[in-house]
Amino acid sequence: MGKALVIGAGGVAAVAIHKCVQNSEVFEEICIASRTKSKCDELKAKLDGGKTKITTAQVDANNVEELIALINEVKPDIVMNLALPYQDLTIMDACLATKTNYMDTANYEPEDTAKFEYKWQWDYRERFEQAGITALLGSGFDPGVTGVFSAYALKHYFDEIEYIDILDCNGGDHGYPFATNFNPEINIREVSANGRYWENGEWIETKPMEIKRTYDFAEVGEKDMYLLYHEELESLAQNIPGLKRIRFFMTFGQSYLMHLKALENVGMTSIEPIEYEGKQIIPLQFLKAVLPDPASLGPRTVGKTNIGCIFKGKKDGQDKTYYVYNICDHQECYKEVGSQAISYTTGVPAMIGAAMVMTGKWNKPGVYNVEEFNPDPFMEELNKWGLPWVEDFNPVLVDTLPEDTKKPELVR
Ligand code: NDP
Numbered sequence: 001m002g003k004a005l006v007i008g009a010g011g012v013a014a015v016a017i018h019k020c021v022q023n024s025e026v027f028e029e030i031c032i033a034s035r036t037k038s039k040c041d042e043l044k045a046k047l048d049g050g051k052t053k054i055t056t057a058q059v060d061a062n063n064v065e066e067l068i069a070l071i072n073e074v075k076p077d078i079v080m081n082l083a084l085p086y087q088d089l090t091i092m093d094a095c096l097a098t099k100t101n102y103m104d105t106a107n108y109e110p111e112d113t114a115k116f117e118y119k120w121q122w123d124y125r126e127r128f129e130q131a132g133i134t135a136l137l138g139s140g141f142d143p144g145v146t147g148v149f150s151a152y153a154l155k156h157y158f159d160e161i162e163y164i165d166i167l168d169c170n171g172g173d174h175g176y177p178f179a180t181n182f183n184p185e186i187n188i189r190e191v192s193a194n195g196r197y198w199e200n201g202e203w204i205e206t207k208p209m210e211i212k213r214t215y216d217f218a219e220v221g222e223k224d225m226y227l228l229y230h231e232e233l234e235s236l237a238q239n240i241p242g243l244k245r246i247r248f249f250m251t252f253g254q255s256y257l258m259h260l261k262a263l264e265n266v267g268m269t270s271i272e273p274i275e276y277e278g279k280q281i282i283p284l285q286f287l288k289a290v291l292p293d294p295a296s297l298g299p300r301t302v303g304k305t306n307i308g309c310i311f312k313g314k315k316d317g318q319d320k321t322y323y324v325y326n327i328c329d330h331q332e333c334y335k336e337v338g339s340q341a342i343s344y345t346t347g348v349p350a351m352i353g354a355a356m357v358m359t360g361k362w363n364k365p366g367v368y369n370v371e372e373f374n375p376d377p378f379m380e381e382l383n384k385w386g387l388p389w390v391e392d393f394n395p396v397l398v399d400t401l402p403e404d405t406k407k408p409e410l411v412r
Contacts, residue, residue, distance in 0.1 A: 002358045003029040005076035005100075007061050007091060008083035009039035011182055011295045011339060012105060012140070015347025016082055016354075017043055018337040019385055024051035026355045031074045033057040034083065046338075061087040067094035078103060080354050082347075084183065085109035092124055092135060101133050101363075103353050105140030105346055106186070107231045112271065114189040116231045118369070125367045135367040139353025140346035141307055141326075142168055142248075143232035145387065147371035148349075148378045149309045149324045150236055155375060157322050160242040161313040165398045166230065169251040171220035172303040172330045172341060178259035179292040181301075181342035185284050188269050191260065196229035197247040198237040209257065213249065213401045217306040218390070219327045225249040235369040242313075249398070263287065294343070301330040301340040310395050323395035326387045336386070345387060352381045 004020060004027055006013055013032070020027035030052055032040040040056035048054055059070050061083045071079065071094055081091045081104040088108035095102040108120045121137055128135050138144055146166050154161055170181065180187040195206035211227035230248040237246055263269050268287045273280045308325020326345070333344035353370065356362035362373040370378070382389060 001026045001028060002077035003027075003031070003075070004078050004080050004354055004358070005031045005033060005071060005074050006080045006082055007033050007059065007087070008081070009034040009036065009043055010082070011343035012346045012350060013082035014043060014295070015337050015339050015343045016080065016350040017047065019348055019351035020354075021047045021050050021052045021054075023351060023355060023385070026358055027052050027351075029053045029055075031055045031057055031076065033059040033070055035060060062090055064090050064093045064097070067091060068097050071095070071098040071100055076100060077358050078354050080350060081105075082350060085186065086111050089120060092121065095133065095135070096124070096127055096131055099131050099133055101135070101357050102128075103136040103139050103350070103357060105138060105144060105350050107138065107143075109186075109189075114193055114271065116190070116193070116229060116234075118231065118234055122367060129366040132365045134357050134363050134365060136353050136357055136362060137367065137369050138232060138235070139349050139370055141349055142166060142230060143235070144346070144349040144353070144370055145326065145382065146232050146307070146309055147236060147239075147369055148375045148382075149389070150240055150311070151371040151373070152375035152379050153309070153311045153322055153324065154240060158311065158313040158315050158320060161240050161311050162242065162244045163312040164236065164240070164243065164246040165310045166232070166246075166248045167215060167217070167225065167306075167308060167310065167325070167398075168249065169215070169217045169220055169223050169225065169306045170303075170342065171217065171223060171251070172301045172305065174292075174297045174301040174340075176292055177255050179297060180294060181297065181340065182294050182346070184288040184291050184294070188260070188284060188287070189271070190230070191228060191250070191252070192264055192269050193229060195227045196233070197227060197245065198233055198243075199245040209252075212404045213398055214404065215249070215398070215401065216396065217251075218325070220304050220306050223251040224253075225251045232369075236371060239369060239371045247398075295339070298334045298338055298340045298343075301334070304329050305341045305345060307345065308389075310397060312397065321393065321395060321397065323392040324389050325392075326382070326389050328387065348385050348387050349382070352378055352385060355381065
């Protein structure tokens with residue numbers, strides 16, 4: 001069918017590339033390009049020998065000219081941006097210049113401020129439309145599958161969705177007192193920011209980790225979860241008509257929160273540069289360098305993730321609730337692709353999103369979030385490629401749980 005250029009060779013890219021190779025009917029050829037070429041070569045060495053032809057290249061994705069030269073050489077049908085959110089705009093610029101389709105799994109972030117906003121990328125809408133190319137934003141799990149779940153719920157089960165709660169539970173244990181499951185810099189930025197949710201047309205801000213509930217997750221059990229801001233809230237609040245409220249909850253253990261607070265208190269999570277021995281360093285980037293590489297967690301992580309959305313709304317004038325979720329086993333993922341479930345649950349939808357664009361099922365000039373496309377073919381592919389989903393028409397609703405706004409111990 002076609003050729004993809006994958007940018008990035010980290011945890012998520014490794015899974016997506018494994019899956020592209022499994023889906024060789026669509027991905028006849030892939031080029032893996034990243035800052036450190038040896039990581040691309042390692043992936044090629046592991047995966048060569050199948051039907052997909054693999055090549056590798058070195059690229060600095062902050063440099064538009066380098067990207068344009070690479071795209072012109074490879075001539076891909078799509079660029080899969082699996083590098084970091086800082087590179088989204090340079091890669092989009094290069095796609096525009098070469099009239100090549102684009103996809104990513106995370107919204108653009110300026111290096112100096114944590115914003116989690118789509119506005120920079122939505123500003124490309126007209127230019128992509130005029131160039132006749134598709135940009136698919138946020139095709140990971142959350143954002144990504146959570147948006148597809150929302151579009152699917154609206155299409156098949158509701159006349160109107162009024163409430164959405166996204167519940168992201170990681171019941172995995174890697175045995176370290178503190179480590180992050182994906183890029184530590186992005187992860188810590190996300191969880192140390194203020195919480196925020198959308199209600200009746202307004203954003204309501206909370207302190208970090210201020211709102212806590214305990215939920216009994218299928219196949220994982222009871223876990224503490226905290227209200228966070230997460231980027232799909234912004235697009236879903238706009239794209240699901242009639243929505244009254246949307247929130248996002250993520251589970252964290254006590255040890256993770258205690259360490260994070262201590263690191264915050266000593267200034268290690270700051271993104272403000274400081275001078276150290278005559279050199280400017282960003283404390284959070286230094287912290288990343290001393291923490292375990294998320295890719296190294298694969299063999300040691302046991303347990304399951306359970307991520308999904310609970311919807312409440314109306315169908316034929318009646319109240320209706322619906323919960324759709326995926327359960328993923330860390331060790332099963334490791335056996336299949338050599339990565340833990342966090343990279344797996346992001347890398348699989350990244351491959352599916354790219355395949356949707358390449359096969360023309362999700363091909364529409366402009367810049368779109370996943371929920372703006374027909375969810376049905378994506379939902380089918382989730383079942384096929386390792387992320388089967390489960391439906392529950394009578395779920396426990398978050399609003400029926402006892403309120404617990406008390407901060408966890410040692411966390412001020
Ligand atoms: P990693 O840090 O493991 O990998 C990032 C990769 O990008 C590395 O190979 C890195 O190269 C490469 N890279 C960084 N800067 C550049 C550059 N300037 N030029 C070329 N390559 C570069 O991150 P993850 O795989 O964990 O995450 C990848 C993306 O997925 C992130 O944007 C993250 O936010 C997103 N994500 C999305 C989720 C979702 O559900 N939607 C969930 C989890 C992650 P090098 O090896 O040299 O450092």
